[in-house]
Amino acid sequence: MSTAPQSTSQGTTANAVELHAVEKRFADFVAVRKTDLTVPEGAFVTLLGPSGCGKTTTLRMIAGLLSPSEGDIRIKGRSVTEVPIHKRNLGLVFQNYALFPHKSVFDNVAFGLKYRDVSRDEVKTRVKDALRLVQLPHAEDRRPNQLSGGQQQRIALARAIVIQPDVLLLDEPLSALDANLREEMRVELKRIQRELGIATVFVTHDQSEALAMSDTLVVMNAGWVEQVGPPEQVYNEPASAFVADFLGHSNILPGRVAGEEGGFVKVVTDAGATILCHTRDRAGRPEGERVRLVLRAERLLLAERHDPAPGTSLMRARVRTVDYLGQSARYFLTTIGEAGDPGADVDLQAINPIDRVPFPEGAEVWIRVRGDDCVLLDGGADA
Numbered sequence: 289m290s291t292a293p294q295s296t297s298q299g300t301t302a303n304a305v306e307l308h309a310v311e312k313r314f315a316d317f318v319a320v321r322k323t324d325l326t327v328p329e330g331a332f333v334t335l336l337g338p339s340g341c342g343k344t345t346t347l348r349m350i351a352g353l354l355s356p357s358e359g360d361i362r363i364k365g366r367s368v369t370e371v372p373i374h375k376r377n378l379g380l381v382f383q384n385y386a387l388f389p390h391k392s393v394f395d396n397v398a399f400g401l402k403y404r405d406v407s408r409d410e411v412k413t414r415v416k417d418a419l420r421l422v423q424l425p426h427a428e429d430r431r432p433n434q435l436s437g438g439q440q441q442r443i444a445l446a447r448a449i450v451i452q453p454d455v456l457l458l459d460e461p462l463s464a465l466d467a468n469l470r471e472e473m474r475v476e477l478k479r480i481q482r483e484l485g486i487a488t489v490f491v492t493h494d495q496s497e498a499l500a501m502s503d504t505l506v507v508m509n510a511g512w513v514e515q516v517g518p519p520e521q522v523y524n525e526p527a528s529a530f531v532a533d534f535l536g537h538s539n540i541l542p543g544r545v546a547g548e549e550g551g552f553v554k555v556v557t558d559a560g561a562t563i564l565c566h567t568r569d570r571a572g573r574p575e576g577e578r579v580r581l582v583l584r585a586e587r588l589l590l591a592e593r594h595d596p597a598p599g600t601s602l603m604r605a606r607v608r609t610v611d612y613l614g615q616s617a618r619y620f621l622t623t624i625g626e627a628g629d630p631g632a633d634v635d636l637q638a639i640n641p642i643d644r645v646p647f648p649e650g651a652e653v654w655i656r657v658r659g660d661d662c663v664l665l666d667g668g669a670d671a
């Protein structure tokens with residue numbers, strides 16, 4: 289799926305949604321800072337970030353529930369800054385699905401069509417189609433309180449899509465559901481989105497949800513967009529310490545470039561450990577330059593033996609504590625130096641599959657780090 293903005297000049301290849309330098313201030317508090325964002329036709333774009341980073345505010349501006357303080361929002365190539373919510377043709381689903389409790393499922397879904405010029409027969413057909421799509425074709429006469437949470441959320445989705453919206457806007461629609469149902473609904477939601485081919489902006493603070501569902505991930509932090517890209521790319525090549533740490537658990541070690549070795553950049557951390565790091569698109573860093581190394585917890589492989597290999601670095605460490613996570617274990621480690629080695633006393637986290645040798649607390653282990661699994665960041669101050 290292309291993430292590049294497409295031409296809007298002729299209208300034929302318009303993106304579903306575009307934000308151009310959109311900012312939202314509440315009095316003198318800036319909730320969303322000069323944001324550019326592109327949602328191509330048919331794409332599933334997720335806004336991911338911690339509580340308060342501006343996800344809902346961004347979505348509400350696209351919906352027309354809030355107006356931007358600055359900038360321009362385009363839907364299908366048309367500026368909508370002055371277009372009220374009911375004329376934007378958007379399907380909205382929020383966390384609390386807010387169905388009408390006294391209306392039947394049919395009437396709840398049909399509600400979206402009430403103020404549209406749609407014949408009775410067509411209302412019937414469309415409601416049936418929408419209910420079939422969410423796999424609740426026989427629920428028409430029930431009331432919301434006769435349905436489970438997941439079923440209610442499907443009805444809310446049916447109500448959003450019955451109007452055949454140009455864009456689907458979903459604000460944490462699964463967060464009220466329990467873990468199992470949530471995963472089930474994830475798959476369902478993705479299927480429905482694909483089947484309709486509808487451009488979707490999905491808001492969540494759940495990283496696994498975001499990684500599993502999105503064509504494009506937009507990581508936000510304190511009103512800023514930190515990084516945009518396909519999930520694999522954002523995960524494997526985080527552009528900042530914030531992204532590295534927010535998506536999974538990362539160890540971030542400050543250090544300096546100390547030359548090259550076998551096609552890898554050699555970095556000596558401030559604690560004195562020497563780590564090789566791939567140079568992909570980051571070649572040519574001068575010796576002595578300050579950098580930060582990002583080592584993902586699940587890429588630090590624990591081993592019993594000292595087993596050197598080209599392009600791999602090894603550190604000696606002691607297991608402080610172990611958390612069992614089900615299929616994997618999270619190890620809290622402290623590096624220990626070999627006789628006088630200064631690369632000691634650094635706390636690291638590693639997540640390894642549980643079927644690997646489960647190291648007990650107090651065990652001494654070797655941590656293997658493949659150069660291909662390290663990411664180098666500038667030595668800036670955003671850690």
Ligand SMILES: Nc1ncnc2c1ncn2[C@@H]1O[C@H](COP(=O)(O)OP(=O)(O)OP(=O)(O)O)[C@@H](O)[C@H]1O
Pocket residue numbers: 314317319337338339340341342343344345346493
């Ligand atoms: N109407 C408002 N007046 C003043 N401040 C607001 C208003 N709405 C939101 N904010 C502030 O703007 C910031 C962003 O809020 P927003 O609801 O967009 O966050 P969010 O990313 O959706 O967070 P969450 O994950 O908790 O839903 C927050 O600091 C919030 O307190």
Ligand SMILES: [Mg+2]
Pocket residue numbers: 343344345
């Ligand atoms: Mg929110």
